[in-house]
Structure formats: structure tokens, C-alpha cells
Amino acid sequence: MSILISLVAFAFAAWLYLWVKRQPAQNQRIEQVSLLIRLGARTFLRKEYGVLARFASVAALLILLFLPAPIWKGNFTDNVIMAVAYLAGTLFSAIAGKIGIEIATIANGRCAEAAQKGIKPSFMVGFRGGAVMGMAVVGASLLGVALVYLITGDGTAILGFSFGASSLALFAKAGGGIFTKTADISADLTGKVELGIPEDDPRNPAVIADNVGDNVGDVAGMGADLFDSNVASMAAALVMAGSLDLRYGGTSHVATVFCYAALGLLASVIGVMTARIGKKGNPTRALNMSTYVTTAVYVALTAVVTALANLEWRIWGACIVGLLVGVVIGIATDYFTDDSKKPVHFVAGASKSGPAFTILSGISYGFLSTLPAMIGIGISALAAYKLCEPIDPANSLEYAMFGISMAAVGMLSIVGMIVSNDAYGPIVDNARGLAEMGSLGDDVLEITDELDSAGNTVKAVTKGFAIAAAGLTVIALLGAFMSEVNSAASSLGLPGLTGFDVMNPLVFFGMLVGAAIPAVFSAMLMLGVDRNAQRMVAEIHRQFREIVGLREGKAEPEYNKCIDIATAGAIRELIPAGLMAIVATIGVGFIGGVEAIGGFLTGNIVSGLLLALFMSNSGGLWDNAKKYVESGHEGGKGSDAHKAAVVGDTVGDPFKDTAGPSINTQITVISLVSSLLSVLFLTYSLF
Structure with missing residues (x-):
């Protein structure tokens, strides 16, 4: 069933792709700029994937030699299967990202031109373009996991596949x-602060690189991130399901995991098909409604199948708890980032007093926003645990x-x-820039x-959802x-684990180190942005200084210099942060063994979730506060409040689009590294 529904999703994605491609594309300037964006995105992806292919080759060789046991001590076939599963995970994730980039860089121009006919056709192009990515990501993840399990029948091989997806996601999200x-x-x-020119003014040498970045960061990067989370949730559930099936006989637990995951993809297909907006509709409401429809369809489908197939209702309950808490976390995130809500208005108002108050208020609301999500994750884990404990x-x-693993699946x-909602964001963001560069007029820009604005809000919601899902x-x-x-x-005749005692110094040592890793990881990524942005600012200044007529719009800027x-x-900075997290995990494992790793993972999860939620939400809040001012409030464009809001958004950018959403991938990667190396940590450690 999983393979069949995956193929249905791919067929639906192909139909959506062709539908978007058939939409009118008549403005030559828009087509020209859209092509520049597409070529820039392809160039970056080709170079990034080239670096990651070399990394994956080295990682696959090490896996072949050492996992699941050293090749000279274990079963040669098991090591080969693990290495091939790892490479398959990287390949499937890369393909999903490539599909997303191709459709997003076609849909952006079509979306801009459709806006000439009104908000409804423009919204449909943007949403359906994003839905291609959604169907491709989940179809590829479900198909990949199903094929690996069908061929190997081994939960550990699924962990290898998941590690491949996670390692590519970590570097793709960081690089993008x-x-x-x-x-x-x-x-x-x-542009805005120094020269006082509009956001997407074609005179700005960085404008094409900015549009390329929307795609490689928020389409390919976020797609790889959610691909990784989806695969990791299934991998964790399948490892435990396989263990339960081994204990009780049969395959009912594994079948339950695949059944609920496949029905989720089917519900998403139905949700995308039913998404609509009126001629004067609210795009944020339309996007949220499509999520609620998908949620309701999923609850109904799984309930019917659970009754008909006589599955365990407590496991269904754990799954639904996870799903509903995910929606609640999305609603809470929406409150702190939507430009129609009070937090955004307050930060925009504070901007009149200068950028220091923009940053102080944004940080404060960002920290406040973590509480509902952290409580939600805790409640879902506790409820799922207690629901399934009496089985x-x-x-x-x-x-x-x-039960907790099924809550994550849910x-x-x-x-x-x-993913469809998330990929919609960069498509309409690009469309806004293309509309300005194509001189389509103020009505289209409006x-x-x-x-x-709806895309920004939904992106913040999806980032919160992705982080919460990673937490579970x-x-x-x-x-x-x-x-x-x-x-x-058990096989080595050693005592097993029943939990992790915080009073144990090995566990506490691991916890402290694990808690520090997300902060160091975030700092490395944001310093990478800082160094790179300084180089680009210097290049922009050079072009305005040396290219005669650029400031007046009589000369073309050298866009490719900024893209380069x-x-x-990005290529230079993306590897060190990810390697640091992996090397730290291996170091703690060989120093303190499996107990230290238990503490390390616990500290990393709590610290990572808090930082990721804080940075993603505060960044989305600053972004929409800036847009709220630009829409005419608190002095409008060019005012002191506007300049302060731009500074706040500049701080928030690496928070919400670089470090924040990369942390959840980092947590997943080190969790998988720990599971894959668990035998080595058990048998070889200093203490």
C-alpha cells in the first residue's frame, strides 16, 4: 500500500507540475529574470551536491568498514546493506530537493503574471507549485523507506537510510x-538602509542572489529537512515495531507504521486537491484551512482503517495526539508571527524608538513563543507514553x-x-520581486x-511544526x-539500559556537552553568514562605485558576482558546523559510553528545541514587523521605524532561515549517529 500511494503522489505531482507550466508567461523581463534565478539555483545545487557527494562517499566507506559491526568481525553483507542504504537516503533526499527547485523557479514567474488577473489565480499557481515539492518529498521518503524495508526487512538498515537523508539535510539546510x-x-x-531603494529593485546587484537564495534555502533546504524528519520518525518507529514483532510474532506493528504513514500522504493529496481561495479571499486563511482539512481527513481515514483492520486503538490514539499537538503548535506559532496579531504590532511600534527596541522586543516575544511548543511536545510525549504503556x-x-514514536509519525x-505550504512561501516571495522587476504596477505588487505576507506567516508555522516534529x-x-x-x-552478555540517571556523572557529563552543541552549531552558521555578507556588501559597494550609471538605472549590475x-x-562554511556536531557525538561516546550518550542526547534535545523555536519564531516576527511597517503603519516606508525594522529583520534572517531550522536536523543527525554507533560505544569506551 505504501509503494502504491507513493506512486499516486508522484503522479499527482507530475500533473501539478504540468498545470503550473501551462500557465501564461508573456512578460519577457520576468522570463529573463526567472531564468537567471533558475540558472543560479542550479549552479549552487550542482556545486553543493558535488561537495556532499564527496562527503557521502567517505561516510559510506566508513559505514562499510565499521557498521553495524567492524567488517572483519561481523557479517560482510550487513555492512554492504548499511552502506547502500545510507547512499540511497542521500540520493532520494537530493532528488526531492532538485524537483522542488525546478518547479519553484518556474512557478515564481507564472505566479507574478497571474497576479494581473487577481489574487485567486496567483495564489493557486504559488500553492500548486509548492505542492509539487510536498508530494515529491513525502512520496520519495515513503517510497525509499518502504523499498529498503521490503528488500532488507531490517530496521537498522532503515536507520542507515535515515542517516543518509539526515546528513544531506544537515548540510543542504546549512548551505542553503x-x-x-x-x-x-x-x-x-x-538597498533599503543605505541607498533608500525598494526591496527588489533591479539596480541592486544582490537582488538575483536574494531570489536564488529563497529557493536553495527554503525549497531545497527545508524540503531536505522535512524529508529527513519524516524518514527519521518512520525509522525510529520501525526499529521498535520490528523489536515488538520479533517478541510477539507476526508483522502487525511494522504494518501499522506503514499504514498510518501512507494514509497521511493520501490525506495530503486530498488536502491539496481541495485547497481553494475566493476572489477576495485571505491567503493565510486558505493555507491554514487546507491544513485543517488534511488533518480531519487523516483522522477519519486512520480511524476507519484501525476499525476495519482491527489495529490497536491505543496506538491510533498516540498517533492522533501527535497530529493534534502539531496543529496546536502551528496555531501558537501563528499568533507570535502573523502580522495581524499583537506581537508583530508591538514590535513594529517599538521600532519607532530605534533598532535597539526592535531587537529587545523581538527577542522577548521569541523567548515567550517557545513555551507553548515546548509544553506541547512534552504533553504529546507524555500522553502517547501513558496511552500505550498499558498495552x-x-x-x-x-x-x-x-507510542512516542507513533506520536512523531502522527x-x-x-x-x-x-511542505506544500512551506514551498509556497519562496515562490510568492520571488513573485513579488519579479512583479517589481517586470513593472507590473502597484495593484499587482499589492x-x-x-x-x-501569508507565505512568511506560514513559513514560520511550518518551521515551528518541523522543529516540534523533530523534537518528538x-x-x-x-x-x-x-x-x-x-x-x-543481550548478544554480548552485558547489562542493558532501562533509563538514564541524571545523578550518574557520566550521564551528567554527556548532558552538559550535549546542551552546548546547538549553541556552538548556531554560532558557527551565523558567523558564516556574517563573514559572507560582509564580502557581498563590499562587492555591492564596489559595483555602485565603479559601474557608471548603475545608481540611475542606466547600467546593468553584475548579478553573477554576488551569486558567486x-x-x-556557503560551500566553504557548510561542512565545519555539521562535522563539529558529529565529531562531538563520537567523542562523548568513546569517552563515556552509552550512558554518556544518553545524557548527551537528552541535553541536546532540550537545548536544541528551545534555541530552534526561539530563533525561528523571533526571526519570523521581525520579518513580518518589517512588512507591517512597509504596508503603511508606524510611518511606512523610509521612516525611522522602517529602518529600525529592517535592522531587526537583518538580525532575524540568520535566526529563522539559517541556524534555527538547521538545529532540528542537527539533533536528528546526532541521534542517528548514536544509534548506528551504539555497539561500538557499548564495547569501546574510556570509562
């Missing part, structure tokens, strides 16, 4: 985030942890719709601004880690 924020910050600071009192811990069940997933992966350790300990700076800097 550094690229996009390098260009965005440079374009904003030199079999003799194995209550195993079933309780399986939260990510509608990820097809979530429509694209409204679509873009890694709690489930902690269960998978214990399952892997206990399986190995963003690309080279």
Missing part, C-alpha cells in the same frame, strides 16, 4: 541557509516508547501539506505583498538507541 541570508542581508542593508504490562516501557503524517522524533530515536543498545548487550560570492561562501 548561509547562501540565502548572505544575499538577503546584503540586499536589505545596502502489555510485561513490556510497558517498550510499548510506551513505541505529527508528521500531514507533512505533505506542510496582491503579491499580501501573498508574501528524537525522543523516539532515544528509544531506538536504547533498543539497539539492549539488543547488542554567496555560493563560494
Whole structure:
């Protein structure tokens, strides 16, 4: 069933792709700029994937030699399967990102031109363009996991596939985030603050790089991120499901995981098909409504199948708890980032007193916004644990942890719709810039601004959702880690794990180190943006100084120079931060063993979730506060409040689009590294 529904999703994605491509494209200037964006995105992706291919080759060789056991001690076939599964994970994730880039860079121009006919046709082009990415990401993740399990029948091989997806996602999100924020910050600071020219003015040398960045960061990067989260949630659930099936016989637990994941993709297909907006409709409401429809369809489908197939209702309950908490977290995030809500208005008002107050108020609301999501993740984990604990009192811990993994599967069940909404954001953002460069007039700009504002809000919601989903997933992966350790300990005649005692100095040591890693990881990424943006600002200044007539619009800027700076800097900066996190995990494992790794993962999860939520939400808040001022409030464009809001947005950019959404991928990667190396940590450690 999983493979069949994956193929249905791919067929639907192909239909959406052709529908978008058939939309009118008559403005030559828009087509010309759209082509520049497409070529820039392809160039970056080609260079990034080239670097990642070399990294993946080295990682695959190490996996072949050492996992699941050293090749000279274990079974040669198992090591080969693990290495091939890892490479398959990277390949599937890369393909999903490539598909998203291709459609997004076609849909942006079509969306801009459709705005001449009104908000409804423009919205439909942007949303359906994003839905191609949604269907491709979830179809590829479900198909990949199903094929690997069908061929190997081994949950550990799924962890290898998931590690491939996660490692590519980590570097793709970091690289794309550094690229996009390098260009965005440079374009904003030199254009709006220094020169007083509009956001997407074609005179700005960074404007094309900025539009390219929207795609490589928010389409390919976020697609890889949610691909990774979806695969990781299924991997954790399948490891524990396989263990339960081994204990009780049959395949009912594994079948439950695949059944609920496949129905989630089917619900997303139905949700995308039913998405609509009126002629004067609200795009934010339309996007949220499509999510609610998908949620309701999923609840109904899974309830019917659970009754007909006589599945365990407690496991269904855990799944639905995860799903509903995901929606609630999205609503809470929407409150703190939507430009129609009080927090955005307050930050915009504070901007009249200068950028210091913009930043202070944004940081404060960003920290406040973490509480609902953190409580939500805690409640969903606790509720799922308690729901599934009584299924079999003799194995209550195993079933309780399986319940948490199914809550993660439930939260990510509608990820097809979530990715569709997220990819809509950069498409309409590009459309706004193309409308300005194509001189389509103020009425069109007003429509694209409204679509873009909805995109910003929804992007903040999807980032919050992705982080919350990663939180539940890694709690489930902690269960998978214990399952892997206990399986190995049993075969080696060693005592297994029943939990992690904080009073144990090894556990506490690991917890402190793990809590520090997200902060160091974030700092490395944001310093990368800082260094790269300074190089680009210098290049923009050079062009305005040396190219005669550029300031007056009589000469063409050298767009490619800025694209090259963003690309080279992103490639240079993307590897060190990810390697640091992986090396730290391996170091803690070989120093303190599996108990230290338990503490390390716990500290990393709590610290990482807090930082990721704070940075994503405060960044979205600053972005929409700036747009709220630009729409005519608190003095409007060119006012002191506007300049202060731009500064706030500049701080928020690397928060929300580079470090924040990369942290959840970092958490997943180190959780998978820990599970894959659990046997080595169990048998070789200093203490």
C-alpha cells in the first residue's frame, strides 16, 4: 500500500507540475529574470551536491568498514546493506530537493503574471507549485523507506537510510541557509538602509542572489529537512515495531507504521486537491484551512482503517495526539508571527524608538513563543507514553516508547501539506520581486505583498511544526538507541539500559556537552553568514562605485558576482558546523559510553528545541514587523521605524532561515549517529 500511494503522489505531482507550466508567461523581463534565478539555483545545487557527494562517499566507506559491526568481525553483507542504504537516503533526499527547485523557479514567474488577473489565480499557481515539492518529498521518503524495508526487512538498515537523508539535510539546510541570508542581508542593508531603494529593485546587484537564495534555502533546504524528519520518525518507529514483532510474532506493528504513514500522504493529496481561495479571499486563511482539512481527513481515514483492520486503538490514539499537538503548535506559532496579531504590532511600534527596541522586543516575544511548543511536545510525549504503556504490562516501557514514536509519525503524517505550504512561501516571495522587476504596477505588487505576507506567516508555522516534529522524533530515536543498545548487550552478555540517571556523572557529563552543541552549531552558521555578507556588501559597494550609471538605472549590475560570492561562501562554511556536531557525538561516546550518550542526547534535545523555536519564531516576527511597517503603519516606508525594522529583520534572517531550522536536523543527525554507533560505544569506551 505504501509503494502504491507513493506512486499516486508522484503522479499527482507530475500533473501539478504540468498545470503550473501551462500557465501564461508573456512578460519577457520576468522570463529573463526567472531564468537567471533558475540558472543560479542550479549552479549552487550542482556545486553543493558535488561537495556532499564527496562527503557521502567517505561516510559510506566508513559505514562499510565499521557498521553495524567492524567488517572483519561481523557479517560482510550487513555492512554492504548499511552502506547502500545510507547512499540511497542521500540520493532520494537530493532528488526531492532538485524537483522542488525546478518547479519553484518556474512557478515564481507564472505566479507574478497571474497576479494581473487577481489574487485567486496567483495564489493557486504559488500553492500548486509548492505542492509539487510536498508530494515529491513525502512520496520519495515513503517510497525509499518502504523499498529498503521490503528488500532488507531490517530496521537498522532503515536507520542507515535515515542517516543518509539526515546528513544531506544537515548540510543542504546549512548551505542553503548561509547562501540565502548572505544575499538577503546584503540586499536589505545596502538597498533599503543605505541607498533608500525598494526591496527588489533591479539596480541592486544582490537582488538575483536574494531570489536564488529563497529557493536553495527554503525549497531545497527545508524540503531536505522535512524529508529527513519524516524518514527519521518512520525509522525510529520501525526499529521498535520490528523489536515488538520479533517478541510477539507476526508483522502487525511494522504494518501499522506503514499504514498510518501512507494514509497521511493520501490525506495530503486530498488536502491539496481541495485547497481553494475566493476572489477576495485571505491567503493565510486558505493555507491554514487546507491544513485543517488534511488533518480531519487523516483522522477519519486512520480511524476507519484501525476499525476495519482491527489495529490497536491505543496506538491510533498516540498517533492522533501527535497530529493534534502539531496543529496546536502551528496555531501558537501563528499568533507570535502573523502580522495581524499583537506581537508583530508591538514590535513594529517599538521600532519607532530605534533598532535597539526592535531587537529587545523581538527577542522577548521569541523567548515567550517557545513555551507553548515546548509544553506541547512534552504533553504529546507524555500522553502517547501513558496511552500505550498499558498495552502489555510485561513490556510497558517498550510499548510506551513505541507510542512516542507513533506520536512523531502522527505529527508528521500531514507533512505533505506542510511542505506544500512551506514551498509556497519562496515562490510568492520571488513573485513579488519579479512583479517589481517586470513593472507590473502597484495593484499587482499589492496582491503579491499580501501573498508574501501569508507565505512568511506560514513559513514560520511550518518551521515551528518541523522543529516540534523533530523534537518528538528524537525522543523516539532515544528509544531506538536504547533498543539497539539492549539488543547488542543481550548478544554480548552485558547489562542493558532501562533509563538514564541524571545523578550518574557520566550521564551528567554527556548532558552538559550535549546542551552546548546547538549553541556552538548556531554560532558557527551565523558567523558564516556574517563573514559572507560582509564580502557581498563590499562587492555591492564596489559595483555602485565603479559601474557608471548603475545608481540611475542606466547600467546593468553584475548579478553573477554576488551569486558567486554567496555560493563560494556557503560551500566553504557548510561542512565545519555539521562535522563539529558529529565529531562531538563520537567523542562523548568513546569517552563515556552509552550512558554518556544518553545524557548527551537528552541535553541536546532540550537545548536544541528551545534555541530552534526561539530563533525561528523571533526571526519570523521581525520579518513580518518589517512588512507591517512597509504596508503603511508606524510611518511606512523610509521612516525611522522602517529602518529600525529592517535592522531587526537583518538580525532575524540568520535566526529563522539559517541556524534555527538547521538545529532540528542537527539533533536528528546526532541521534542517528548514536544509534548506528551504539555497539561500538557499548564495547569501546574510556570509562
